[in-house]
Amino acid sequence: MPETRQSRIEHALELLDREVTYASDERSAFERFRSRVRTLDPTSPRDPGVQAGGGGVVALETAPPPDAAARTVRQAYDETVLSVSHFEAEYGETLRQNFEAEVGTEVAVQVFETGRVTPPVHDALLAATEQAIEERTTYLETLRTERESLCRARDRLDDCESRAAELGTRLTTTDSPDRSGIDEQLQSLEAVCEGVAETRQELLHGRSTAQLVGISGETLVQFLYAECTATCPVLADAADCIETIRHQRRRCLTLPAATS
Template sequence: MHTHTLAPIDTALERVATERRALDTERAAYETFANRVAPLDVAVPAHQSTASQTLPSAVGVDRRPCGTDPIREAFRDTVMSVPHYDADYGESLLAHASGELSPELARGLQSDAPPPGFKRTLLDEVEDAIKRRRSLLDHLVTEADSLAAARSALRDVVAGLDSVWGRREGGASAGPTPDKLTEQCRAVIEDRQSLVQNRLFSSIHDGHDFCTYLYGDVDGWTYPVLSVAASLRRDIDALDSSL
């Protein structure tokens, strides 16, 4: 009777799964980008002088100065080529590099003569971008586990509500009381609130920002578990008053 009430949690689980796939794809793209950039020598523009084009090379590695053209090409081929890029970002190279790395690095990517230490700084920022995604992936694993546990507990509440409704209609007398169902809902709410409030991120975001990031544009709710639990509490209260 009340199984449709769990729909926000089902939607949330789908959103988490989608975000995990996207973040893991981005993590891999940044790692591939870093691997392509690491062997490049960008200290001197490719067009500067004939002498600069004949620097000694390590075996199997082209160490000729190349400017930033290959870096921009690698960025487009990796970071900007993930399947969801247009839908989720849809930005120019400059805008995306500025937001994901830094405005200074974005300007450096546009220059044929990047400042000293540019590549090292770029690779450091790329490593930070990878670490941020790994951290978010860890939080998404925790979120998926929390959603699944809450769904299981609230599914029991749904079954209990149906049982109470059946008793009201003259069915079997065994089953949970409205007070017991209320307590089950309360336990889920407290566990969920504790998780949201105590999440620790390496960035400035907190647990509430995390929920907004995941669910803020979905069907008018930002806290799927709390939304479902509150709906079930209203159903329990309404049924209790009619018994």
């Protein structure tokens, strides 16, 4: 029996596993960053160079050099979040740019411009870090669900393709009147492949990504599988499998009668 392989799904799984590694590494990096931020001793809001404002703490026009806490935050972020192996290839941002994207502009201004980590800033920084960890946890759960979907589809298509190949070898030794039974089995396999495609489409259209802001099921796979020859690898491999089965069904009608 020939070995079968769903090439597009296999490639998609490789890309997906890479994304799982990236997200997991980033979550771990933010967890290490959180541990270091928790140990900081925030600056008193009455320290020279800062004053209380209506929305929290604001800098005076001439801000003093950054305090020890602000320097520690910058260093900790650089040594944790920016130290993940894929950072340059995937983001290519400066420390300030990535920090601001992850924790927000207000906190970034305090850490990089005002140079003070007051208690309110410290609290906001920890809250933003927690959110970054939660977002990646949710993302990882989505990726694992996606991986399970791909593996189920691959295994079912592999099975259908293997069985279709086996039935195809029987056609040359089966008389024409008996080929209707083989064709019925092939038809059943075709229905299974169509079911795989339908199930996959339902997942893509119905996937709940409410916690992944701005990401729908279709957008997610377009992002994950941009390097694939098909951004819907399951549908592409299912279509190929169906065509393989239909080829065997056509043979049921066109092969000459078996010779004894």
